[in-house]
Amino acid sequence: MNSTNALILCGGGSTRMGQPKFLLDYHGEAQAYHLYHLASTICSNVYLSINPSQDGFISSGYKTLVDEPAYAGHGPMSGLLSAFHKHPKSDWLLLPCDYPFIAEKDIEKLVGTDGGDVVSYCHPSTKLPEPLLGIYRASSHPVLLLNFEAGKDSLYRILQQMNLVKVYPDSQETLTDCDTIAEFRRLKRELGKQKI
Numbered sequence: 001m002n003s004t005n006a007l008i009l010c011g012g013g014s015t016r017m018g019q020p021k022f023l024l025d026y027h028g029e030a031q032a033y034h035l036y037h038l039a040s041t042i043c044s045n046v047y048l049s050i051n052p053s054q055d056g057f058i059s060s061g062y063k064t065l066v067d068e069p070a071y072a073g074h075g076p077m078s079g080l081l082s083a084f085h086k087h088p089k090s091d092w093l094l095l096p097c098d099y100p101f102i103a104e105k106d107i108e109k110l111v112g113t114d115g116g117d118v119v120s121y122c123h124p125s126t127k128l129p130e131p132l133l134g135i136y137r138a139s140s141h142p143v144l145l146l147n148f149e150a151g152k153d154s155l156y157r158i159l160q161q162m163n164l165v166k167v168y169p170d171s172q173e174t175l176t177d178c179d180t181i182a183e184f185r186r187l188k189r190e191l192g193k194q195k196i
Contacts, residue, residue, distance in 0.1 A: 004111050004135060006039035006046040006093040007065065007083050008032050009076055010054065020057075022048075022097040024184055026191055031097045036062055038104050042111055043093060049079030074153040076132055081148060084141045096132040100187050101173040109167060110135055116165035117143070123175055124168050130175055131155035134167075 010022035010032050022032035029037075032048055039046045047065045048058060051072065058064055067073075068082040076094065083092050093110060095102060106121075113119045113135075120134030132155070136144070140162055147158050169175060178184050 004043050004091045004093050005083070005087060006036075006043040006095060006107075007049045007079060008035045008039070008046065009079055009094060009096045009132060010048050010050050019181075020054075021178070023057075024097075024100075024178075026100040026184075026188055031100065033059070033062065035095050035097065035102065038102070039093065039095060039107055041104065042107050045090075047083065049083065051078070071148070074148070076155055077144070077148060077153040080136060080155070081144060084138075084144070088141060089138050091135055091137045093135045094132050096177070098177045098179065099133060099175065100178055100191060101171070101176055102133070103174070106169060106174050109170075113165055113167050115163075117162040118159060119165045119167055120159065121169055121175060122166045124172060127166070129156070129159055129164060129166065131159055133175070 023030045025031070027034045036046050036048065045063070047063045049065050050058065051067050055064070055066055065079070065083055065086060067078040068085050071078045071081040071085070080092060080094065093107070095107070110119055110121070117137050117140040118134055120129040120131060122129045143161055144158060152158065176187065178187055
């Protein structure tokens with residue numbers, strides 16, 4: 001069991017999807033719960049990162065971290081800073097709910113990578129990092145906080161200031177995200193074919 005904590009990002013507005021992404025079912029259960037169970041086999045603690053309006057929609061038995069009022073309304077940065085607020089000495093694995101192809105081996109690859117302030121999956125073609133799919137070590141917290149206090153909440157831009165370790169997925173599919181109902185239906189069909 002790795003000492004890294006996992007944070008499943010559920011707090012987005014899902015405006016393009018029209019319904020909560022974290023409740024979409026690709027694998028026989030809500031995606032948030034699917035990722036929670038995957039990460040639970042690898043990480044010491046797993047939490048669902050939610051905004052205050054979602055607090056009553058999470059099934060019992062799942063640990064949650066609600067966005068702290070001081071950080072609320074700033075996307076993934078809200079969840080990450082709220083996690084560090086509660087557990088400042090922990091390293092945090094971020095897992096977004098809109099990447100349906102994330103598998104256990106992808107999580108194992110991240111948590112098995114040493115070094116850096118941040119370990120992030122990167123796109124094989126562009127070499128650019130995916131800031132929502134990586135590990136933010138405790139050493140990254142001061143930099144994140146300084147940027148936030150300066151009015152900057154883009155994790156992608158803040159990564160440029162970090163000692164970043166790049167990791168590449170075994171399959172490009174790992175970094176496929178889903179933003180619309182049409183994409184959800186297509187990707188669910190693709191996942192169904194893989195399981196046949």
